[in-house]
Amino acid sequence: MALSSHLRSLESEGIYILREVVAEFKNPVMLYSIGKDSSVMLHLAMKAFYPAKPPFPLLHVDTTWKFREMIAFRDETAARLGMDLIVHVNEEGLARGVSPFTFGSSAYTQVMKTEGLRQALDKYKFDAAFGGARRDEERSRAKERIFSHRTTAHAWDPKNQRPELWRAFNTRIRPGESMRVFPLSNWTERDVWDYIAAENIPVVPLYFARNRPVVRRDGALIMVDDARLPLHLGEVSEMRRIRFRTLGCYPLTGAIESEADTLEAIIEEMRLSSTSERQGRLIDFDEGDSMERKKREGYF
Amino acid sequence: MSAENLGVSVETKPSLPTLRFLTCGSVDDGKSTLVGRLLYERKLIFDDQLATLERDSRKHGAVGEEIDFALLVDGLEAEREQGITIDVAYRYFATEARAFIVADSPGHEQYTRNMATGASNADLAILLVDARKGLLTQTRRHATIASLLGIRHVVLAINKMDLVDYEQSVFNRIVADFTHAAKSLQFASVAAIPISARYGDNVISQSDNMPWYSGPHLLAYLETVDVENAVSEQPMRFPVQWVNRLHPDFRGYAGMLVSGRLNVGDEIVVAASGRTSRVERIVAMDDDPTSAAAFESIVLTLADEIDISRGDVLCHPNQRPEVADQFAAHIIWMSDEKLLPGRSYFIKINGRSLAGSVTEIKYKLDVDNDAHIATKTLSLNEIGFCNIALGSSVAVDSYDANRATGGFILIDRFTNTTAGAGMIAFPLRRAKNIYLQEQLVSKAARSHIKHQQPAILWFTGLSGAGKSTIANLVEMKLLERHAHTAMLDGDNIRHGLNRDLGFTDVDRVENIRRIGEVAKLMVDAGLIVLCAFISPFRAERQMARSLVGEGEFIEIFLDTPLEVCISRDPKGLYKKALAGEIKNFTGVDQIYELPTSPELHIRFMNEKPEEIADRIIKELETRNVIHG
Numbered sequence: 063m064a065l066s067s068h069l070r071s072l073e074s075e076g077i078y079i080l081r082e083v084v085a086e087f088k089n090p091v092m093l094y095s096i097g098k099d100s101s102v103m104l105h106l107a108m109k110a111f112y113p114a115k116p117p118f119p120l121l122h123v124d125t126t127w128k129f130r131e132m133i134a135f136r137d138e139t140a141a142r143l144g145m146d147l148i149v150h151v152n153e154e155g156l157a158r159g160v161s162p163f164t165f166g167s168s169a170y171t172q173v174m175k176t177e178g179l180r181q182a183l184d185k186y187k188f189d190a191a192f193g194g195a196r197r198d199e200e201r202s203r204a205k206e207r208i209f210s211h212r213t214t215a216h217a218w219d220p221k222n223q224r225p226e227l228w229r230a231f232n233t234r235i236r237p238g239e240s241m242r243v244f245p246l247s248n249w250t251e252r253d254v255w256d257y258i259a260a261e262n263i264p265v266v267p268l269y270f271a272r273n274r275p276v277v278r279r280d281g282a283l284i285m286v287d288d289a290r291l292p293l294h295l296g297e298v299s300e301m302r303r304i305r306f307r308t309l310g311c312y313p314l315t316g317a318i319e320s321e322a323d324t325l326e327a328i329i330e331e332m333r334l335s336s337t338s339e340r341q342g343r344l345i346d347f348d349e350g351d352s353m354e355r356k357k358r359e360g361y362f
Numbered sequence: 363m364s365a366e367n368l369g370v371s372v373e374t375k376p377s378l379p380t381l382r383f384l385t386c387g388s389v390d391d392g393k394s395t396l397v398g399r400l401l402y403e404r405k406l407i408f409d410d411q412l413a414t415l416e417r418d419s420r421k422h423g424a425v426g427e428e429i430d431f432a433l434l435v436d437g438l439e440a441e442r443e444q445g446i447t448i449d450v451a452y453r454y455f456a457t458e459a460r461a462f463i464v465a466d467s468p469g470h471e472q473y474t475r476n477m478a479t480g481a482s483n484a485d486l487a488i489l490l491v492d493a494r495k496g497l498l499t500q501t502r503r504h505a506t507i508a509s510l511l512g513i514r515h516v517v518l519a520i521n522k523m524d525l526v527d528y529e530q531s532v533f534n535r536i537v538a539d540f541t542h543a544a545k546s547l548q549f550a551s552v553a554a555i556p557i558s559a560r561y562g563d564n565v566i567s568q569s570d571n572m573p574w575y576s577g578p579h580l581l582a583y584l585e586t587v588d589v590e591n592a593v594s595e596q597p598m599r600f601p602v603q604w605v606n607r608l609h610p611d612f613r614g615y616a617g618m619l620v621s622g623r624l625n626v627g628d629e630i631v632v633a634a635s636g637r638t639s640r641v642e643r644i645v646a647m648d649d650d651p652t653s654a655a656a657f658e659s660i661v662l663t664l665a666d667e668i669d670i671s672r673g674d675v676l677c678h679p680n681q682r683p684e685v686a687d688q689f690a691a692h693i694i695w696m697s698d699e700k701l702l703p704g705r706s707y708f709i710k711i712n713g714r715s716l717a718g719s720v721t722e723i724k725y726k727l728d729v730d731n732d733a734h735i736a737t738k739t740l741s742l743n744e745i746g747f748c749n750i751a752l753g754s755s756v757a758v759d760s761y762d763a764n765r766a767t768g769g770f771i772l773i774d775r776f777t778n779t780t781a782g783a784g785m786i787a788f789p790l791r792r793a794k795n796i797y798l799q800e801q802l803v804s805k806a807a808r809s810h811i812k813h814q815q816p817a818i819l820w821f822t823g824l825s826g827a828g829k830s831t832i833a834n835l836v837e838m839k840l841l842e843r844h845a846h847t848a849m850l851d852g853d854n855i856r857h858g859l860n861r862d863l864g865f866t867d868v869d870r871v872e873n874i875r876r877i878g879e880v881a882k883l884m885v886d887a888g889l890i891v892l893c894a895f896i897s898p899f900r901a902e903r904q905m906a907r908s909l910v911g912e913g914e915f916i917e918i919f920l921d922t923p924l925e926v927c928i929s930r931d932p933k934g935l936y937k938k939a940l941a942g943e944i945k946n947f948t949g950v951d952q953i954y955e956l957p958t959s960p961e962l963h964i965r966f967m968n969e970k971p972e973e974i975a976d977r978i979i980k981e982l983e984t985r986n987v988i989h990g
Binding site for chain 2: 067068070071073074075077078081082084085108109110111112113114115117197198204205224225226227228229230232234235236247248250252
């Protein structure tokens with residue numbers, strides 16, 4: 063299907079950003095989180111460097127608590143596209159027994175995601191890392207640059223961001239510093255799904271409604287993805303027709319009850335929806351400005 | 363893998379081009395409230411976001427029990443605390459007619475740079491005016507910046523009409539004031555709409571409170587306004603972003619077509635080199651297209667193998683850009699550190715970062731009354747009209763003709779921050795007839811007969827640190843070894859070559875620039891040049907370093923503490939400076955920027971000058987400048 067002029071301009075901008083990084087940085091990497099945004103970003107990369115493959119690896123920071131279907135999809139995707147895939151786990155955190163249940167979502171995310179990411183970036187000395195974040199996701203994201211500078215300690219200083227004019231991106235960094243780059247900055251959730259539909263991009267089946275085992279916890283529907291989920295007193299796992307608008311660690315990701323089992327139905331459901339996609343993200347609600355705080359510390 | 367997404371048909375979005383617009387105006391004019399209102403009325407605020415908003419409104423809000431829409435877009439913690447927007451926020455919404463990208467830009471004076479940032483990618487600006495206050499200095503300033511950055515369509519949104527009883531005469535007066543004020547600005551269309559962002563009058567529906575207004579409401583106007591500035595009709599420009607040679611049998615030129623149209627089979631010319639070829643293919647993952655339109659990212663192959671690299675601009679042979687290494691441009695300064703003429707910056711233009719400097723600031727613009735004011739520097743948020751010189755020639759258009767090939771950024775070479783943004787007015791042709799003379803005798807040959815490697819020994823440090831004393835001793839020792847030397851000393855140069863220069867930041871930069879150039883000529887002559895200058899700024903020491911070859915610049919930092927220098931005070935200068943009789947004295951009322959990685963760091967340890975000189979000689983032997 064032909065792309066609308068709106069999607070065409072977003073695609074063109076994304077490809078431009080991807081190429082700019084490859085032209086200006088020595089050792090880029092693509093943060094691959096397996097979700098719909100990562101699927102779109104990876105698809106843009108396949109286009110941007112065609113007929114060659116994208117000249118950088120994929121990096122997945124695995125907390126060991128992702129949905130099983132995500133992991134299967136990740137490995138399948140890397141193999142299908144012939145991309146190098148680096149999987150990094152914060153072994154130190156794992157050894158300390160850090161899990162969503164032992165630590166609380168905020169500390170758990172800090173150790174397994176933020177620290178894990180920093181470890182991986184330091185280990186491979188990546189000087190630029192693509193992320194699939196969009197500005198419409200969250201308030202502090204709305205003000206982040208497309209090329210977002212990080213200090214040697216991976217910190218983001220929201221008050222000291224470089225002005226970004228035209229497409230003249232300032233890519234200069236000092237040794238040890240790095241850049242986070244967001245090719246989908248100007249996309250909305252709706253744009254992402256429209257593009258997935260128009261370009262036939264595969265996504266994790268968890269986005270489509272199916273009967274799945276869940277428990278209701280603090281108002282959220284948590285999928286019982288494996289036997290590690292400790293059931294509270296009186297909690298019973300039951301089958302419900304659910305899907306996910308956003309994917310993360312399964313104990314921290316709320317499902318929605320839905321009948322939407324096709325892309326068409328998902329897009330229609332989103333049109334009528336009265337909640338934002340991040341509503342299913344339990345980690346955003348820890349404290350008022352939790353996302354900005356996490357980002358300053360090096361979270362993506 | 364999902365079989366679900368095969369064969370799906372999805373309703374297409376309208377094909378009217380996305381409208382990128384900017385909201386601006388003075389602080390408290392209600393920009394964020396307007397954007398919040400647009401999103402709210404379009405049902406683009408979700409329940410969970412609304413819940414957060416209601417909570418925040420009670421905590422930080424400025425409108426009592428009502429929802430404060432400004433809090434929705436004022437994203438960063440500091441902003442919510444201070445109640446002002448300090449950065450550009452981007453928002454997205456779509457209607458049946460069109461998709462919109464909104465840059466919500468700050469009104470506070472010190473953050474003007476952010477407005478320029480938002481304006482650089484916008485096609486239209488909504489200028490908010492508080493109906494009670496009328497046009498303010500800030501309104502005029504923002505209109506000027508919008509015009510300067512190439513925005514040709516303006517909505518003059520006269521807000522808070524509810525607070526002036528929806529009075530038509532207030533509206534008419536402000537419209538008349540703006541028409542007068544905008545006379546010198548280059549707007550193609552101005553639409554004036556009376557609104558109340560807080561109550562929604564004329565925002566997404568016609569207001570019953572202002573029956574005297576018969577024009578469209580704001581959203582209706584935005585949905586239909588035609589900002590198509592015929593970029594596809596402009597001369598074709600294809601700045602090569604990246605040469606794709608990842609595949610052994612493939613050499614493709616990737617980039618975004620920034621204007622015009624390009625067809626397979628077109629004859630093209632590389633603007634700077636004049637080499638020509640023909641477009642063989644436009645390569646795509648799906649089917650190869652036969653043509654490309656403006657703003658498409660493409661990769662193309664050419665019929666001939668010609669030398670092309672990142673930053674080259676491809677164009678049609680009959681519509682070439684200028685090729686120049688000097689041009690006049692408007693510069694908006696965005697750094698706390700002043701723009702200093704003569705200082706070297708990286709200038710990023712068409713993807714290429716070149717060393718360059720401002721050679722002259724013709725004037726700075728007083729945006730309140732269009733006056734031109736003489737100046738030697740530009741400070742944060744000031745706009746100047748300047749001459750710029752680059753290290754090599756590039757293809758350029760005037761910014762009015764092409765926003766992509768006519769815009770550039772200036773990057774601080776030390777901090778790497780984006781220090782300014784420039785819009786080219788016209789190229790300067792003065793350099794056209796001066797060609798570098800090819801020389802038959804080389805630097806290597808000249809130094810070979812002197813049995814030495816040419817070098818600059820750059821002594822830097824505070825006044826009284828011992829620069830001249832030690833440089834003199836080193837030169838004597840070099841002479842004893844039959845080395846060929848020259849000495850450039852701060853005070854002596856200021857009596858001759860640089861006697862027209864004072865001690866302001868601007869003059870200090872020019873002082874070191876001239877000395878650097880003279881030292882370079884002497885290095886070309888094969889000499890070992892000893893330079894003894896306070897040279898307080900890193901940027902200029904870096905500039906002098908960049909004039910000569912790798913290893914030819916030896917920075918010697920005499921790290922003598924200020925107290926020691928003051929106690930020595932060989933010329934009695936500190937005494938005068940401390941008494942306020944001398945201005946701009948390094949270490950007293952002007953800073954000295956410490957060298958970060960000098961070749962030789964001489965820490966103060968009460969060594970005799972003789973011993974220090976010996977250490978330097980040893981270092982020169984180690985570096986093979988002289989033979990042991």
